[in-house]
Amino acid sequence: GKEMIHVTLEQELQKFKFDVLRKMPFYGDILMRLNIVENNSFPTAATNGLSIMYNSKFMSRLSPGERNYVMMHEVFHVLLMHCKRNPNKNNKLWNVACDMVVNNMLDKLTSSMRNAGIAFERPRDGVFANLSDSDTVENIYQKLSEQNKNRKSMEVYNRILIVKPNGTHTEISAPDDLIMESDEADVILGDGKASGLGQPLDDFNDV
Numbered sequence: 001g002k003e004m005i006h007v008t009l010e011q012e013l014q015k016f017k018f019d020v021l022r023k024m025p026f027y028g029d030i031l032m033r034l035n036i037v038e039n040n041s042f043p044t045a046a047t048n049g050l051s052i053m054y055n056s057k058f059m060s061r062l063s064p065g066e067r068n069y070v071m072m073h074e075v076f077h078v079l080l081m082h083c084k085r086n087p088n089k090n091n092k093l094w095n096v097a098c099d100m101v102v103n104n105m106l107d108k109l110t111s112s113m114r115n116a117g118i119a120f121e122r123p124r125d126g127v128f129a130n131l132s133d134s135d136t137v138e139n140i141y142q143k144l145s146e147q148n149k150n151r152k153s154m155e156v157y158n159r160i161l162i163v164k165p166n167g168t169h170t171e172i173s174a175p176d177d178l179i180m181e182s183d184e185a186d187v188i189l190g191d192g193k194a195s196g197l198g199q200p201l202d203d204f205n206d207v
Contacts, residue, residue: 009038009056009059009060010038012064012067013036013054013059013067013071016067016068016071016118017031017032017036019116019117019118020118023116023117023118024112024113024116024118027072027075030075030078030079031071031075034047034050034051034052034074034075034078035050035051035052036051036052036054036071037051037052037053037054038053038054038055038056039053039054039055040055040056040057042054042055043055043058044058044070045058045059045070045071045073045074046074047074047077047078047083048083049077049078049081049083049084052071052074052075054070062123063119063121064119065119065120065121066121066122066123068113068118068119068120069106069120069121069122069123070123072106072109072113072120073099073102073103073106073126076102076105076106077098077102080098080101080102080137082094082098082102082137085137085138089141090145093141093144093145093148094137094141096127096144097137097138097140097141097144098137099126099127100127100128100129100131100135100140101131101135101136101137101140103122103126103127103128103129104128104129104130104131104135106122107122107128
């Protein structure tokens with residue numbers, strides 16, 4: 001009989017990297033500069049601006065389109081300097097604010113990805129919100145802090161309260177994906193420097 005060709009997760013992620021480089025060079029260029037490493041101490045995926053770390057069990061459970069979405073999700077955190085723009089904030093809330101902005105942008109990117117022949121779909125879990133163009137990470141963070149200020153820190157750690165523009169309240173689980181501040185990431189990666197992607201993107205600010 002025919003032999004099953006086992007394509008490893010690593011090979012799939014490599015292929016994704018090259019597909020994006022060929023078909024969407026702007027993002028491909030950034031992907032090429034990031035180290036993509038398996039690291040199962042994270043529940044899902046994480047970035048520190050230098051590397052994308054992913055949990056292989058988590059990634060294996062996703063469809064190729066969802067996996068690509070997760071990869072681009074981390075790329076956008078890097079692009080928007082989310083690792084560096086978080087001075088003394090509640091990490092979980094900052095993360096949620098960043099995720100909302102990133103996923104909102106990824107939703108707009110979906111058709112371009114698919115037109116380029118790259119599988120792309122939202123994972124089931126994730127923080128999705130309809131944002132207006134004036135919503136920056138910082139002002140979403142302000143709103144979230146306001147909405148969660150009377151709750152005990154452990155509550156905020158696990159469940160985050162979101163009040164939608166129409167006044168309805170939802171609670172969401174704090175997301176598993178992490179954006180680490182550079183110094184925190186150093187310890188985990190044992191990496192002497194955490195300089196982000198060097199000069200070119202340092203001036204890159206929120207869109």
